[in-house]
Amino acid sequence: MKKSLLFSLLLLLHFAAIAQPSGYTPGEQVCWNFNGRDHGYFKAAGNGERHILISFTGDGETNCSNYQNQAPQKWLNDAGLNWDGRTVRGPGDTIIWEVLTIPHNSATFMANYAADINYFFANIAFIDTSDYSRFHMEGLSGGVGRMWGFMTNLQDHNSPYRHIFSTTISQSCAWLGQTTEMAAYSHNRRHWVWYGTADANPGTPPAASVSLYNTLNGTKHLTAQSGSGHGASTWDSCMSLHGTDTLTNRWLWMVAKNDTAVPCDIGGGPEGYVPGTQVNWRFNGRDHGYFRAAGCGERHILISFIGDSVIDSTNYQSESPQKLLNDLGINWDGRTVRGPGDTIIWEVFSIPYNSGYWLPNYASDINYFFSHIAEIDTTNRDLFHIVGVSGGVGRMWGYITNDQSHNSPYRDLFSTTISVATHWFSNYAPLATYSTGRRHWVWHGADDASGTNPPAASTALYNTLNGDKILTFQAGAGHSAVTVDSVFSLAGTDSSSNRWIWMVQSGTSGGSLLRGGELLSYKQPAAPLKQARLYPNPATNYVYVELDALPQGAYRIAVTDMSGKVQTVMNNVKGTNCQVDVSRLPKGMYILQAEGGGKNIRLKFLKE
Numbered sequence: 001m002k003k004s005l006l007f008s009l010l011l012l013l014h015f016a017a018i019a020q021p022s023g024y025t026p027g028e029q030v031c032w033n034f035n036g037r038d039h040g041y042f043k044a045a046g047n048g049e050r051h052i053l054i055s056f057t058g059d060g061e062t063n064c065s066n067y068q069n070q071a072p073q074k075w076l077n078d079a080g081l082n083w084d085g086r087t088v089r090g091p092g093d094t095i096i097w098e099v100l101t102i103p104h105n106s107a108t109f110m111a112n113y114a115a116d117i118n119y120f121f122a123n124i125a126f127i128d129t130s131d132y133s134r135f136h137m138e139g140l141s142g143g144v145g146r147m148w149g150f151m152t153n154l155q156d157h158n159s160p161y162r163h164i165f166s167t168t169i170s171q172s173c174a175w176l177g178q179t180t181e182m183a184a185y186s187h188n189r190r191h192w193v194w195y196g197t198a199d200a201n202p203g204t205p206p207a208a209s210v211s212l213y214n215t216l217n218g219t220k221h222l223t224a225q226s227g228s229g230h231g232a233s234t235w236d237s238c239m240s241l242h243g244t245d246t247l248t249n250r251w252l253w254m255v256a257k258n259d260t261a262v263p264c265d266i267g268g269g270p271e272g273y274v275p276g277t278q279v280n281w282r283f284n285g286r287d288h289g290y291f292r293a294a295g296c297g298e299r300h301i302l303i304s305f306i307g308d309s310v311i312d313s314t315n316y317q318s319e320s321p322q323k324l325l326n327d328l329g330i331n332w333d334g335r336t337v338r339g340p341g342d343t344i345i346w347e348v349f350s351i352p353y354n355s356g357y358w359l360p361n362y363a364s365d366i367n368y369f370f371s372h373i374a375e376i377d378t379t380n381r382d383l384f385h386i387v388g389v390s391g392g393v394g395r396m397w398g399y400i401t402n403d404q405s406h407n408s409p410y411r412d413l414f415s416t417t418i419s420v421a422t423h424w425f426s427n428y429a430p431l432a433t434y435s436t437g438r439r440h441w442v443w444h445g446a447d448d449a450s451g452t453n454p455p456a457a458s459t460a461l462y463n464t465l466n467g468d469k470i471l472t473f474q475a476g477a478g479h480s481a482v483t484v485d486s487v488f489s490l491a492g493t494d495s496s497s498n499r500w501i502w503m504v505q506s507g508t509s510g511g512s513l514l515r516g517g518e519l520l521s522y523k524q525p526a527a528p529l530k531q532a533r534l535y536p537n538p539a540t541n542y543v544y545v546e547l548d549a550l551p552q553g554a555y556r557i558a559v560t561d562m563s564g565k566v567q568t569v570m571n572n573v574k575g576t577n578c579q580v581d582v583s584r585l586p587k588g589m590y591i592l593q594a595e596g597g598g599k600n601i602r603l604k605f606l607k608e
Contacts, residue, residue: 031064038063040101044085048094056143071239114157144173152181160342177588186216196228266374280313287312289350293334297343305392320488363406384413393422401430435465445477538606541583555596
């Protein structure tokens with residue numbers, strides 16, 4: 001009995017220690033100052049299923065003196081007299097709300113808001129961030145833009161928690177620029193857009209809310225509150241506690257069980273495809289393998305060229321990475337956890353040896369693949385990876401270097417390559433050119449006795465490649481599944497021992513010489529590449545582009561909106577710096593494109 005009481009006491013002390021802010025009493029809304037900024041915090045008392053709401057307030061609510069002026073904060077500011085922060089979903093099924101309120105305390109600098117959300121998750125009791133149904137996001141007026149900016153990674157803040165939210169509520173929003181990013185993020189999530197029809201605030205016209213609603217995918221509601229303006233009557237109605245079902249009460253709607261189990265599947269692929277299964281996908285008269293992980297996360301695509309002995313659907317799953325995906329998730333579900341709240345969803349396209357070395361066929365297959373999967377941002381090279389095994393290494397490099405002039409538009413996408421048990425190449429020059437600025441792993445069995453695929457061929461390939469590269473000779477391994485399976489092993493826990501983690505990291509880890517068990521690897525880091533730079537970002541009147549990192553020559557500078565419509569063009573730009581007038585552009589997100597000297601650079605910026 002004493003031991004039980006002692007354990008209970010220690011458990012209570014443990015949770016008291018991790019509860020933040022210091023000395024917090026559940027059921028109270030308090031000011032929580034961290035990172036040098038004010039925030040609101042509330043956690044309901046009692047037991048139940050815990051849900052988290054992140055709330056971005058409007059522009060007029062800047063600190064703890066006024067962040068409680070509007071709902072939902074005002075409902076939580078009376079010590080439970082009107083509401084205790086609990087939602088009863090059904091008999092014996094109570095939701096315990098935990099709410100972080102973020103005032104307009106950092107203008108449009110998204111890194112600060114991201115740092116605040118990161119701090120919040122690091123200083124509350126542990127919660128499973130892979131269960132997206134428990135995380136919700138709400139924005140009011142100018143806070144809608146900050147909310148969507150956070151979730152769509154505006155200004156590249158890279159918070160690991162930006163993907164976890166299953167529902168969004170956007171109240172009286174302004175015009176938003178990142179429409180492409182919002183459309184992509186909103187898939188398979190649930191959204192409610194709410195505005196007053198008499199909103200006369202110049203920055204938040206009703207048309208802006210309608211535009212946001214039309215942009216969003218997923219399950220969505222649009223409410224136009226008749227006769228209501230830009231004020232508390234609109235926002236209090238949106239977050240009202242009086243409704244008794246999911247159509248009249250946003251608190252019930254956020255936690256509704258019938259559609260809060262968010263699959264986050266984006267569709268595409270073979271007709272009738274079930275996520276989490278590896279299937280044969282036959283098109284263009286040829287067999288291919290296809291797999292897409294179930295669940296939510298950042299989507300990455302891997303193109304896999306298989307060895308010469310794998311020719312069709314009868315055996316394309318006999319080697320990794322395909323064999324790992326062939327058991328309905330018993331051994332692996334096709335998901336890589338990169339960090340807290342940051343899960344990678346793999347989509348793998350396998351190409352057997354079905355066309356000899358006729359690269360136009362393989363290019364045609366890859367073109368078909370990209371045109372029949374869900375849309376993905378092909379300007380973000382970090383999302384695309386390619387692997388070749390044995391004879392597939394030659395086909396992989398032939399494809400990405402445009403051998404036989406197949407001209408596939410997707411050949412330049414790939415940020416990482418993995419070459420397993422390669423053969424000799426007749427011309428290494430195209431490989432050296434393509435490999436610059438990318439990351440590469442070359443792997444070979446040290447005892448490979450294949451006459452056409454000797455270990456020396458991998459050494460030659462490794463010496464040819466530029467960029468960040470690693471060479472591994474696997475001691476005692478030959479030309480077999482043992483070698484290939486080791487390459488794609490799931491056992492490693494970091495980017496030096498697990499290729500799945502390595503592919504999705506911004507850089508590889510480990511020293512120059514890695515010795516461990518059966519492996520002997522050498523990693524040569526690439527020299528840092530100078531990059532073109534744009535500043536300031538956000539911009540008001542002008543943006544400046546530094547071109548000194550690019551080859552000398554004349555450049556065409558164009559500014560386009562996110563739909564691709566050209567707004568400004570400057571031709572024959574020379575020199576190391578360029579000033580671009582953006583003062584007449586409407587507020588929003590734009591892309592500056594510098595083209596010339598064999599380069600095509602795209603830089604995103606925000607016009608305020």
